[in-house]
Amino acid sequence: MANDFSPPRRMSTAIQSFVIRNKPTVDIVLHDQQDAYIHSYTTLDRIEGHVMMKFDKDTSFDDLSILFEGQSDTFVEKVATTAPTTGRTEGKHVFLKLIQPMQASAYPANKIFQANKAYSFDFTFVVPEKLLPQVCRHAVEHEQVRTVHQQVPPSLGDPLSSGNGQSLLSDFCPEMARVRYSIRVKVVKQRMLNHDTSEQIVVASQSLRLRILPAKDEEPPMNVAEDDDDYTLRKEKDVRKGLLKLGKIGRLVAEASQPRSLQLHPLRSTDTSPVTTSTTISLRFDPACPDQPPPSLGNCTTKLMISTCFGASAFPWIPRRKGSNIWDTYRGSYSEPLDLSSRCISTVQWERHESTTSDSETHTRQTSTESSRSASLSIFKTPASSQSYTPGSPFWIARISVPISLPPNKVFVPTFHTCIISRLYSLEVSISYSAPSPSIITPHVTLKIPIDIAAKGNPDARPSISDGEAAAIAAREAMMNEATEFLQQRLTSLPSPAYEERLPIESLGQGLHEELHEPPGYSPFGTLRGGGLSMQASAQVMC
Numbered sequence: 001m002a003n004d005f006s007p008p009r010r011m012s013t014a015i016q017s018f019v020i021r022n023k024p025t026v027d028i029v030l031h032d033q034q035d036a037y038i039h040s041y042t043t044l045d046r047i048e049g050h051v052m053m054k055f056d057k058d059t060s061f062d063d064l065s066i067l068f069e070g071q072s073d074t075f076v077e078k079v080a081t082t083a084p085t086t087g088r089t090e091g092k093h094v095f096l097k098l099i100q101p102m103q104a105s106a107y108p109a110n111k112i113f114q115a116n117k118a119y120s121f122d123f124t125f126v127v128p129e130k131l132l133p134q135v136c137r138h139a140v141e142h143e144q145v146r147t148v149h150q151q152v153p154p155s156l157g158d159p160l161s162s163g164n165g166q167s168l169l170s171d172f173c174p175e176m177a178r179v180r181y182s183i184r185v186k187v188v189k190q191r192m193l194n195h196d197t198s199e200q201i202v203v204a205s206q207s208l209r210l211r212i213l214p215a216k217d218e219e220p221p222m223n224v225a226e227d228d229d230d231y232t233l234r235k236e237k238d239v240r241k242g243l244l245k246l247g248k249i250g251r252l253v254a255e256a257s258q259p260r261s262l263q264l265h266p267l268r269s270t271d272t273s274p275v276t277t278s279t280t281i282s283l284r285f286d287p288a289c290p291d292q293p294p295p296s297l298g299n300c301t302t303k304l305m306i307s308t309c310f311g312a313s314a315f316p317w318i319p320r321r322k323g324s325n326i327w328d329t330y331r332g333s334y335s336e337p338l339d340l341s342s343r344c345i346s347t348v349q350w351e352r353h354e355s356t357t358s359d360s361e362t363h364t365r366q367t368s369t370e371s372s373r374s375a376s377l378s379i380f381k382t383p384a385s386s387q388s389y390t391p392g393s394p395f396w397i398a399r400i401s402v403p404i405s406l407p408p409n410k411v412f413v414p415t416f417h418t419c420i421i422s423r424l425y426s427l428e429v430s431i432s433y434s435a436p437s438p439s440i441i442t443p444h445v446t447l448k449i450p451i452d453i454a455a456k457g458n459p460d461a462r463p464s465i466s467d468g469e470a471a472a473i474a475a476r477e478a479m480m481n482e483a484t485e486f487l488q489q490r491l492t493s494l495p496s497p498a499y500e501e502r503l504p505i506e507s508l509g510q511g512l513h514e515e516l517h518e519p520p521g522y523s524p525f526g527t528l529r530g531g532g533l534s535m536q537a538s539a540q541v542m543c
Helices: 013-020 143-149 357-365 368-373 467-492
Strands: 025-030 046-054 063-078 087-099 119-126 177-192 198-212 234-241 247-256 262-264 276-287 296-311 331-344 351-353 395-405 421-434 444-450 453-455 500-502 538-540
Touching: 025 177, 025 198, 046 177, 046 198, 063 119, 063 296, 063 331, 234 444, 247 421, 247 444, 276 421, 296 395, 331 395, 395 421
Parallel strands: 262 453
Antiparallel strands: 025 046, 046 119, 063 087, 063 177, 177 198, 234 247, 247 276, 276 395, 296 331, 296 421, 351 395, 421 444, 500 538
């Protein structure tokens, strides 16, 4: 029996080239952070590097682009009563796109990459201080919202770049919000479909994620209203005794001062000290009877509330943690608490104060709203009296200094607001106390304080300007110095009495006052009748 050996089929040239062909090699190399685990930059930092390309066969192309891009991505889950309408709405916002200029001489001859030949293209980008005005074109309730939206946001929620520059750590961001930065390289070729239309074919592409932590200045204290849902700077509570809490021994008032911002250390800083700030809680106890002692203080617990607001559509206002509608299918928020500290404050001493006239006047004329707004003005300010305070009665005062320190094993980003993503922080301070008689549940009073997180920039970074811009700045500074010296000379020299003259104001009003019906007892231009006193306008001309 003869064996029938069929000759193997040979692949067609097109299929063989498609199967055997290797993917082009594209590598993005950063010059200053080649060995960094996470490539991190801040405001005005220069991102310098080069792109290496290599193809296994001659490849023609039409365009090569190197971009530094920043993009926000969000999605909001739709919750409805009927299953078919349940889904998600997504949002995308490219707020930054810097393109590396390419000279024609940098391209290979005839725009053809030769096989097995390495090509290198340099790039340089600078992290901007702010975004261009056209990134925020939607309607806003106030122009301040547009100004805030033009600030450069930090990297947020990106699992490939969240960390402290040395390791990956969580930044408390939900999966519904992302802020990403990357260096993107793309080689494209146009292919004609017919004589009128064409399509773009990506020949090679590559991207490299970056972590951007921009510098952010400290924000001033917020003006918190009494009925604010997110923040509570002042709170009153009855202090009761007994197991059933039937007897009232007085009323406790707690006020908080807004702390200064938490300043994050600059990137690549060797400073290992913790990021800290502090606030002061002022307590006031108005007893029901003059001989009633104040309650004993227990523990002071601090908690940082980290809130992320996101939307598939742009925010026309500055979002709030509790200000969003739960039925809004285009916006949402996510909050996560972080315990900071808990310490005993039983050694804090109460001070007895006798009633004064100023305190009684403050009780009658200062509302709770005014005291809530002024709670952060001074840590030594005596809290306003409670609603049940009887003028003329003594009261007790205690002050607690509350340190705030961020844990080093967590990652925090500055407070920021973009068109579709915002990051907010608030501090919850809970103070427990006990009445003279025992009780089952330990009572406490809780304050919710707004707190801002700022970030220091690179102290060595300087804006890159051209020679013409530097000359214009120098000329402007010289002109301002000359004008300042000129004004100082004129302001310090007294005018001579010889140059004092009166303006003929009376002549300016002739014919005008005749048509007006003057009230009885008055004449125009401030001349008082019957008193022998007249008011005349004069001007001094200084030369």
